Amino acid sequence: VSVVCVLGAGRMGTAICTPLLDNGHEIRLVGTHLDGAYIGAMRSNGVHPGLLHALPPGATYHEVGELPEAMNGADAVLIGVSSAGIAWAAQALAGLIKPGTPLLFITKGLEWDGSELRIEPDAFLDGIPEPVRSTLKPVGVTGPCIAGELIRRVDTCVAFASRDKAAREQWAGMAANSYYNVWPSADVVGCEAASALKNSFSIATGFAAGRLEAQGAAAGGSAEISGVAAHNYEAAVFAESVVEMGGLVQLMGGRLETVNGLVGIGDLNVTAHARSARFGRLLGRGLSVDEAVEQMAGATLEGLAAIRTVGRALAAWDARGRTKPGQFPLMRHLVEVAGGARVNVPFGSFFGDQA
Amino acid sequence: VSVVCVLGAGRMGTAICTPLLDNGHEIRLVGTHLDGAYIGAMRSNGVHPGLLHALPPGATYHEVGELPEAMNGADAVLIGVSSAGIAWAAQALAGLIKPGTPLLFITKGLEWDGSELRIEPDAFLDGIPEPVRSTLKPVGVTGPCIAGELIRRVDTCVAFASRDKAAREQWAGMAANSYYNVWPSADVVGCEAASALKNSFSIATGFAAGRLEAQGAAAGGSAEISGVAAHNYEAAVFAESVVEMGGLVQLMGGRLETVNGLVGIGDLNVTAHARSARFGRLLGRGLSVDEAVEQMAGATLEGLAAIRTVGRALAAWDARGRTKPGQFPLMRHLVEVAGGARVNVPFGSFFGDQA
Numbered sequence: 212v213s214v215v216c217v218l219g220a221g222r223m224g225t226a227i228c229t230p231l232l233d234n235g236h237e238i239r240l241v242g243t244h245l246d247g248a249y250i251g252a253m254r255s256n257g258v259h260p261g262l263l264h265a266l267p268p269g270a271t272y273h274e275v276g277e278l279p280e281a282m283n284g285a286d287a288v289l290i291g292v293s294s295a296g297i298a299w300a301a302q303a304l305a306g307l308i309k310p311g312t313p314l315l316f317i318t319k320g321l322e323w324d325g326s327e328l329r330i331e332p333d334a335f336l337d338g339i340p341e342p343v344r345s346t347l348k349p350v351g352v353t354g355p356c357i358a359g360e361l362i363r364r365v366d367t368c369v370a371f372a373s374r375d376k377a378a379r380e381q382w383a384g385m386a387a388n389s390y391y392n393v394w395p396s397a398d399v400v401g402c403e404a405a406s407a408l409k410n411s412f413s414i415a416t417g418f419a420a421g422r423l424e425a426q427g428a429a430a431g432g433s434a435e436i437s438g439v440a441a442h443n444y445e446a447a448v449f450a451e452s453v454v455e456m457g458g459l460v461q462l463m464g465g466r467l468e469t470v471n472g473l474v475g476i477g478d479l480n481v482t483a484h485a486r487s488a489r490f491g492r493l494l495g496r497g498l499s500v501d502e503a504v505e506q507m508a509g510a511t512l513e514g515l516a517a518i519r520t521v522g523r524a525l526a527a528w529d530a531r532g533r534t535k536p537g538q539f540p541l542m543r544h545l546v547e548v549a550g551g552a553r554v555n556v557p558f559g560s561f562f563g564d565q566a
Numbered sequence: 567v568s569v570v571c572v573l574g575a576g577r578m579g580t581a582i583c584t585p586l587l588d589n590g591h592e593i594r595l596v597g598t599h600l601d602g603a604y605i606g607a608m609r610s611n612g613v614h615p616g617l618l619h620a621l622p623p624g625a626t627y628h629e630v631g632e633l634p635e636a637m638n639g640a641d642a643v644l645i646g647v648s649s650a651g652i653a654w655a656a657q658a659l660a661g662l663i664k665p666g667t668p669l670l671f672i673t674k675g676l677e678w679d680g681s682e683l684r685i686e687p688d689a690f691l692d693g694i695p696e697p698v699r700s701t702l703k704p705v706g707v708t709g710p711c712i713a714g715e716l717i718r719r720v721d722t723c724v725a726f727a728s729r730d731k732a733a734r735e736q737w738a739g740m741a742a743n744s745y746y747n748v749w750p751s752a753d754v755v756g757c758e759a760a761s762a763l764k765n766s767f768s769i770a771t772g773f774a775a776g777r778l779e780a781q782g783a784a785a786g787g788s789a790e791i792s793g794v795a796a797h798n799y800e801a802a803v804f805a806e807s808v809v810e811m812g813g814l815v816q817l818m819g820g821r822l823e824t825v826n827g828l829v830g831i832g833d834l835n836v837t838a839h840a841r842s843a844r845f846g847r848l849l850g851r852g853l854s855v856d857e858a859v860e861q862m863a864g865a866t867l868e869g870l871a872a873i874r875t876v877g878r879a880l881a882a883w884d885a886r887g888r889t890k891p892g893q894f895p896l897m898r899h900l901v902e903v904a905g906g907a908r909v910n911v912p913f914g915s916f917f918g919d920q921a
Contacts, residue, residue: 219618353800368802368913392802392913442836446710447747457826471826474919477805480835481797528792544659558723558747562828 212236213313213385216285218278218300220246220253222261223317224291226358227483228270230391233364238270239281242433243292247467250274264362276504279307287313288387290335294320294407295513297331298555301338308339310346315371315382317352319406322511328463330403331402348375350382353402353474354394355481361391366393370474372402373432394473401465403454405475410514412452413540415489418554419445444556451541451561452479458539459521462528494554501551515549522546567591568668571640572634575601575608577616578672579646581713583625585746588719593625594636596645598654601609605629619717634662644669644739645690648866649675649762651654652686656693663694665701670726670737672707674761674866676875683818683879685758703730705737708757708829710836723747725784725829727757749828756820760811760830765869767807768837769898772846773909774800780845780851799911806896806916807834811895814876817883842869849909856906870904877901913921 212235217224226237248367249259253272257265273281276541277357282288288308292300298319308314314332322329332349339347352376354369361367371393373379379395392514396402405454419441456479457470469475482488489513504512521542526535537545548554572579575597581682582592597605604614608627609732612620628636637643643663645651647655652673663669669687677684687704694702709724726741726748728734734750742748751757774796811834812825837843845867848858859867876897883889891898895915903909 329886355798355805357795357797360796360798365796365798366802366911366913367798368805368916392916394917438585440712440839441715442712442839443710443720443722446832446836447721447828448725449835450710452830453831454827473802473805474811476808476831477801478806481801484795484797556721558721561723561747562749 213286214239215287215289216281217241217289217291218293218361219243219293219296219317220259220272220303221291222250222259222358223291223356224289225249225253225262225266226280226362227289227291227317227352227386228266229362229364230386230388232267232269234385234388234498236269236385238266239273239285240266240270241273241278241281242275243296244275247274259362262359262362264359271337274313278303285312288314289315289317290361291317294318294331294516295511297335298338301335305339305343308343308347310343312347313378313381314347314350315352319353319403319410321404321407321517323520326527328404328520330400330407332399332403343344348373348378349401350375350379351403351406353396353406353478355473355477357481357484364390366392368388368394368477370394370396371545372396372399372474374399377435391395396469396470396474398466400463401460401469402467402474404460404463405470406478407517408456408459408521409452409468409475409479409482410487411517411542411545412456412479412486412514413485414491414494414514414518415448415452415545415556416445416479416483417488418448418495418556420490421495421497422554424492447558447561448541448556449479454562455539455542459542463532487512490515494548497553499551499553500549518542518545518549520547567639569594569639570642570644571636572596572639572644572646573659574646574648574651575604575614575627576597576646576648577614577713578711579644580604580608580614580617580621581711581717582644582646582672582707582741584717584745585741585767587622587624589740589743591624591740593621594628594640595621595625596628596633596636597630598651599630601796614717617695617714617717619714621717630912633658638663640667642670644670644672646672649673649686649871650866652690653693656690657708658727660694660698663702665698667702667703668736669702670707671704674765676733676759676762676872678875678878681882683759683875685755685762687754687758703733705726705730705734706754706758706761708751708761708833710828710832712836712839719745720809721745721747723749723828723832725749725751725757727751727754727829729754749826751829753821753824755818756815757829759815759818759820761833762868762872763811763814763876764807764830764834764837765842766872766897766900767811767834767869768842769846769849769869769873770803770807770841770900770911771800771838772832772843773803773850773911776847776850776852777909779847794805802913802916803896804834805909809917810894810897814897841865842867845870849903852908854906854908855904873897873900873904877904
């Protein structure tokens with residue numbers, strides 16, 4: 212039984228405490244400066260306002276200023292901030308984290324360092340000074356998991372990825388139980404990159420629904436034309452997304468098998484129900500990226516950020532011959548759309564010579 | 567411009583005439599003895615009763631007894647019957663089809679010959695006597711395509727698979743246009759096997775919705791518990807389905823890349839909206855296979871037939887060491903469910919050692 216300090220009380224940071232608590236661990240859930248209302252609500256009645264559900268007993272709730280006390284005596288740390296908060300989280304924890312502390316990550320994103328795309332756990336470690344940095348063996352939680360389902364104990368399958376075998380197996384042992392199935396994975400680059408990229412590609416899988424809404428509106432009708440949807444369009448985009456995720460992950464040094472399994476395909480499937488797909492639906496309806504961002508009312512759009520990051524990488528890689536302009540037609544279209552172009556999916560460029 | 571005789575006026579047999587007609591070909595659409603009502607309706611007002619939509623001009627409609635006249639002068643033949651009708655179709659056409667006639671197949675299914683699983687185009691050819699048989703080069707239509715969308719010209723991507731390069735390219739040239747994107751594929755076994763298997767696995771992807779309905783009913787509530795679905799459960803089943811489709815297709819001699827692209831992943835994605843997923847939903851709710859079949863009111867369940875066929879293959883392959891009992895845990899569970907067992911997805915057996 213461990214004492215786990217969780218930094219970030221958003222939906223996923225909170226939901227993942229459920230299996231840890233059910234397994235008998237003690238949780239100290241610390242909100243960021245953005246999570247004050249969540250912490251206040253959970254302190255008063257236990258219910259997370261974003262999840263409309265309470266955690267099991269065994270958790271205490273803390274404002275961001277109480278992080279030093281929450282870290283005092285903690286055996287393990289879980290990073291639950293958004294990708295925009297990674298540098299802040301490293302700074303906040305740098306003086307508090309002890310050498311060798313087990314470290315679990317739920318943050319998803321990509322960073323462009325001017326030459327290569329990097330994954331979030333590595334970006335976090337950049338902010339931790341030596342001699343502690345090299346003693347930390349971060350483990351990333353990847354795979355299909357909607358927070359509102361995990362807190363309600365819906366059967367869930369995920370992968371815990373780390374270069375360090377002992378680290379990934381330790382966290383898997385702490386978290387896994389009858390409803391939370393955990394596979395340790397050595398392919399940390401593949402798992403983290405696929406998890407970040409799926410947020411981008413799920414924007415594209417949302418296009419079909421929006422395009423149909425626009426056609427229905429143009430015809431003066433309802434969202435669906437004669438009760439018929441655009442699943443053919445969506446399925447082709449879904450399949451091309453998996454193919455391009457595979458190519459990008461391999462360019463970053465990850466494994467194709469990771470994309471073609473739980474972490475890639477499974478997570479892209481579940482993300483069809485998440486906000487990036489709703490954002491894509493707005494774009495498919497014909498809104499510009501600025502109009503669509505405005506309609507999302509301040510929601511964090513990590514998929515959009517990742518599109519722009521990959522766009523920078525592709526431009527640099529094209530210039531040095533690492534990629535060719537004909538590769539990744541869907542991601543390149545997403546980059547154009549993120550830059551202001553209207554949606555016009557290039558189906559004819561998909562799948563290379565043989566589907 | 568060709569004269570195409572289409573045998574089978576079901577939804578897909580009819581819908582695929584749309585791009586052929588838009589490309590200027592002449593269609594003679596011949597119903598089977600099951601399609602009499604469809605032919606009658608299309609003759610009277612053009613609208614297909616299952617699709618609620620009419621074909622473009624250029625088609626004539628024929629009862630099954632008029633097949634000889636419809637075949638007279640036809641340049642090409644399209645087989646649009648269900649898998650149960652393949653032997654009948656071969657018999658009906660055996661005396662009518664000329665050597666070397668281009669032949670397109672939309673039928674999906676698997677046949678067990680006591681030693682190996684076989685694909686439908688090969689089973690069809692068994693029913694055509696020599697010397698014609700060896701002159702026919704069948705081409706299979708595979709990939710994600712809902713008929714009601716194709717007839718309404720929703721963007722659609724498919725693969726035309728044949729061992730014969732000229733044959734697949736000829737049909738692709740006849741059918742492809744601005745909304746119907748066609749990739750020729752040489753991997754006929756991979757394309758046909760994935761297309762048949764996806765009907766089986768989509769029964770499993772339907773379990774999640776039914777399980778949730780059952781829980782809601784048990785709690786005295788509505789179909790969804792607190793507005794939360796079981797997408798995590800569904801996504802894990804979807805991912806394992808793709809992994810197992812890949813393994814089975816490779817055992818049959820097909821390519822893994824075919825599964826991990828448009829034909830496998832794309833088609834499994836779209837089939838989540840088709841009747842096999844609705845059938846799986848009934849099973850997930852707790853109904854036995856017999857109860858669920860009864861509720862489907864006579865719908866053709868090719869996915870259930872394919873489960874039973876694969877079950878026979880796995881039993882035989884296990885006995886001779888070609889497969890191991892620990893492989894394909896989801897398909898084996900489907901075989902149990904088809905035999906009367908209740909749904910209880912073995913998540914812990916999924917994904918092997920590394921997800």
